[in-house]
Amino acid sequence: MSLRPSLLARLAARTAEREQANLRRRLRTIDHVDGPWLELDGKQLLSFCSNDYLGLAQHPQLIAAFKRVADDEGVGSGSAHLICGHRAEHAALEQALAEWTGRERALLFSTGYMANLGVQQALLSDGDVCVQDKLNHACLLDGAKLSGAELKRYPHGDVAGAARQLASRSTAAALLATDGVFSMDGDMAPLRELATLCTREGATLMVDDAHGLGVLGDDGAGSVAAAGLSPREVPVLMATLGKALGCHGAFVAGSAALIEGLLQSARPYIYTTAMPPALAAAALAAVQLARTESWRRERLNSHIERFRQGAAELGLALMPSSTAIQPLLLGDADTALAAAQMLEQHGFLVSAIRPPTVPAGQARLRITLSATHEEEHVDQLLEALAKLPQHGVPAPHV
Ligand SMILES: *Cc1c(COP(=O)(O)O)cnc(C)c1O
Numbered sequence: 001m002s003l004r005p006s007l008l009a010r011l012a013a014r015t016a017e018r019e020q021a022n023l024r025r026r027l028r029t030i031d032h033v034d035g036p037w038l039e040l041d042g043k044q045l046l047s048f049c050s051n052d053y054l055g056l057a058q059h060p061q062l063i064a065a066f067k068r069v070a071d072d073e074g075v076g077s078g079s080a081h082l083i084c085g086h087r088a089e090h091a092a093l094e095q096a097l098a099e100w101t102g103r104e105r106a107l108l109f110s111t112g113y114m115a116n117l118g119v120q121q122a123l124l125s126d127g128d129v130c131v132q133d134k135l136n137h138a139c140l141l142d143g144a145k146l147s148g149a150e151l152k153r154y155p156h157g158d159v160a161g162a163a164r165q166l167a168s169r170s171t172a173a174a175l176l177a178t179d180g181v182f183s184m185d186g187d188m189a190p191l192r193e194l195a196t197l198c199t200r201e202g203a204t205l206m207v208d209d210a211h212g213l214g215v216l217g218d219d220g221a222g223s224v225a226a227a228g229l230s231p232r233e234v235p236v237l238m239a240t241l242g243k244a245l246g247c248h249g250a251f252v253a254g255s256a257a258l259i260e261g262l263l264q265s266a267r268p269y270i271y272t273t274a275m276p277p278a279l280a281a282a283a284l285a286a287v288q289l290a291r292t293e294s295w296r297r298e299r300l301n302s303h304i305e306r307f308r309q310g311a312a313e314l315g316l317a318l319m320p321s322s323t324a325i326q327p328l329l330l331g332d333a334d335t336a337l338a339a340a341q342m343l344e345q346h347g348f349l350v351s352a353i354r355p356p357t358v359p360a361g362q363a364r365l366r367i368t369l370s371a372t373h374e375e376e377h378v379d380q381l382l383e384a385l386a387k388l389p390q391h392g393v394p395a396p397h398v
Contacts, residue, residue: 023333023354033058035372038349045349046377048367053215053324054296055372056246056286065285069278077274081108082263085274093280096287097251100221101213101239103231105259108280110272112210112240112250113139117146118266119206119236119252120175124149129169131162131176131203135185138357140177140208149175156182159193166201174203175236180223181211184358184366186321188212188223195233206236214244214290215324220297231255245286249275296371300324303369303378310382317392319364327353328365328385328392336363339388346384 018024032039035058038047056062069089079085090108097106109115120143124130128149132140135156144151152168154161166174176198178189191207198205212223224234231237235258240250252262262269290296307326311318319327330336333354340352343365354363369378385391 022337036370036377040349045344045347046380047349048369048381049349049351050368050370051211051243052246052372053244053300053368053370054246054290055370056244056289059246059286059289061285061289062246062282066278066282069281073277075276075278077276079274080270080272081274082270087277087280089277089280089284090274093284093287094251096284098253100219100287100291101237101253102221102225103237103253104256106251106253107259107262107269108275109250109252109269110275112208112238112242114268114272115238115250115252116140116143116208118262118268119238120144120147120177121267122262122265123175123204127172129166129172129174131165131174133157133178133189135182136177136179137183137208137210140179144177157187157190159190159197162194163197163201166197166203174201175206176203177206177208179211180207180209181216181323181325183211183325184327184353184364185319186323186325186327187319188323191223191227191229191234195229199233204236205234206238207234209237209239210243211323211325213239215297215300219294220244220290241283241286245283245290247283247286248279249283299371300369303373303375306375306378307369307382310379311385314382314386315391316385317394324369326367326369328367330363330365330390331361331393333363335390336365339365339390342388343384346387348381348384
């Protein structure tokens, strides 16, 4: 008999603990999607939890591009980019993304998660420091942990806190990484102040713009463009294709030297199969639509304004956000779960975000708006929110 603990038993015990704390995550199967409508367990629900902010995921031009390339080239790319998986569709998409974001080159990754692991693994080594906002997306934090660098976090949005963390390792090579738009809070990073700090400290600034690309800036080029920052100030820009662009995958944009370095060194780029070329073609169509159809951003912004105004009239304590992500902080996890269940009974799907995704005591409804919504949908959601027993709690200072 071995004295070794069983890994599977330990995992099962952890799951049971989650269950007991009523924090077990539940996988639900959506049977059909039609714009903002979902079919779930035989019921039609109006969704306020998708990241398809511009309504491109079901756009006929994306579908046509996908089908055209799938007809000619099939489905799988067959290999990693550096073997024989890199096709004309990938090259064209990379060029369009570089041009849109105003950078010399862009490099595709299979997912945003992998892009964040890849960038940090390629740039950072033992002895370096990686300074991050406490509320950065999980994969930015994971990427720093895997890179071997020391991870130092600062309070949310606190530029002075970031400065202290950098100063504590004043001779170490440093990367400062932040979400452009915070995924669970919807607020924006103080990019201009962070850029000034990084310039002064000789640190490299990386922005993860998963929720800004397509949505912010005049032609949707994202939070960095909206802040008027140059490629010199933000040398590493990462964004995803699975949110406002309605596709799947991600990219990093920057100088030709950065991209060549990633291509040589980023293991999550090198050792994985290239995305299907049909997907790259669909994403290229999405970039063109996102850039040119500014009415989608205008419609989204008008929904955001309508929602915030209506919420204020109802006395709902929304978190301070001007983006498509409009969280209603409810505090404890059970309250958030009960609120989501009540909304579902009224025909709305809104996700309750609970620890450990957010800090303990900060469970919330994460409401997302999209250009696919109609004004009346926003009004109907507000009516349902007004019936909640709890109207939100003021945002804490993190
Ligand atoms: C969604 C998200 C990612 C991960 O992107 P995927 O392509 O879904 O893996 C990374 N960063 C942020 C801020 C995100 O919201």
